[in-house]
Amino acid sequence: MTFAAHVLTLYPGMFPGPLGTSLAGRGLGSAWTLTATNIRDYATDKHKSVDDTPAGGGAGMVLRADVLAAAIDGAPAELPRIAFTPRGKPLTQARVRELAAGPGVVLLCGRFEGFDERIFEARGIEEVSIGDFVLSGGEVAAMVLLDACVRLLPGVMGAPSSGDDESFETGLLEYPHYTRPVIWEGRTIPEVLRSGDHARIAAWRKSMAESDTRSRRPDLWERHEGVRVQPASGAR
Numbered sequence: 247m248t249f250a251a252h253v254l255t256l257y258p259g260m261f262p263g264p265l266g267t268s269l270a271g272r273g274l275g276s277a278w279t280l281t282a283t284n285i286r287d288y289a290t291d292k293h294k295s296v297d298d299t300p301a302g303g304g305a306g307m308v309l310r311a312d313v314l315a316a317a318i319d320g321a322p323a324e325l326p327r328i329a330f331t332p333r334g335k336p337l338t339q340a341r342v343r344e345l346a347a348g349p350g351v352v353l354l355c356g357r358f359e360g361f362d363e364r365i366f367e368a369r370g371i372e373e374v375s376i377g378d379f380v381l382s383g384g385e386v387a388a389m390v391l392l393d394a395c396v397r398l399l400p401g402v403m404g405a406p407s408s409g410d411d412e413s414f415e416t417g418l419l420e421y422p423h424y425t426r427p428v429i430w431e432g433r434t435i436p437e438v439l440r441s442g443d444h445a446r447i448a449a450w451r452k453s454m455a456e457s458d459t460r461s462r463r464p465d466l467w468e469r470h471e472g473v474r475v476q477p478a479s480g481a482r
């Protein structure tokens with residue numbers, strides 16, 4: 247199955263951009279397809295307007311619901327719809343995995359002050375944020391989401407198992423990596439990794455993943471521990 251990405255944007259020329267290189271670029275056209283459509287193509291007035299002033303006053307411009315709706319209705323109806331907003335649900339590896347397992351996605355990129363609120367419910371759109379900061383537009387957010395999805399598609403990532411231990415896949419951050427030279431600027435690769443003892447290496451990696459997650463991302467650690475503890479306490 248080919249993953250179909252449909253991006254609705256005021257700047258279709260930004261695509262594929264970085265998605266045209268490396269892993270994602272190699273899979274483009276086979277593992278996945280990309281259609282970038284200009285929202286302005288769906289404007290109906292003679293000025294091709296896509297935005298208007300905010301109701302109630304204030305700075306900036308707001309993307310019009312009628313134009314957005316026409317653009318969305320022009321995309322495949324069977325695909326999930328995502329709009330990028332700073333207030334949206336934070337993007338997670340779990341959501342990326344769900345999307346990558348599906349037929350594709352329609353991505354709506356905001357500009358200016360964002361979208362007319364009515365569009366979300368009217369067209370069943372999920373709002374997604376890529377972090378607690380404000381971008382100038384949703385295009386880079388769309389690239390982030392697509393890059394994360396595309397690398398999970400069958401045949402895109404070099405070694406099929408190389409994603410299994412990665413950060414967030416197990417609910418933990420990944421353990422640290424090293425490669426030759428063994429001693430570099432007086433720093434030595436931990437002895438265990440040079441021991442050839444696979445059981446010891448696995449135990450070291452697990453313990454490093456746990457301690458790194460606990461110290462760097464206490465929020466993830468708490469969730470991980472919650473998930474681990476729940477089945478035991480529920481199984482009376």
Ligand code: SAM
Pocket residue numbers: 329330331332333354355356357358359360361374375376377378379380381382383384385387
């Ligand atoms: N007025 C909006 C607010 O304060 O929440 C910010 C609008 S921003 C300048 C323009 C567009 O960039 C948004 O409509 C959205 O599509 C995108 N964007 C900005 N920050 C984002 C984020 N953290 N995650 C996802 N999309 C973002």
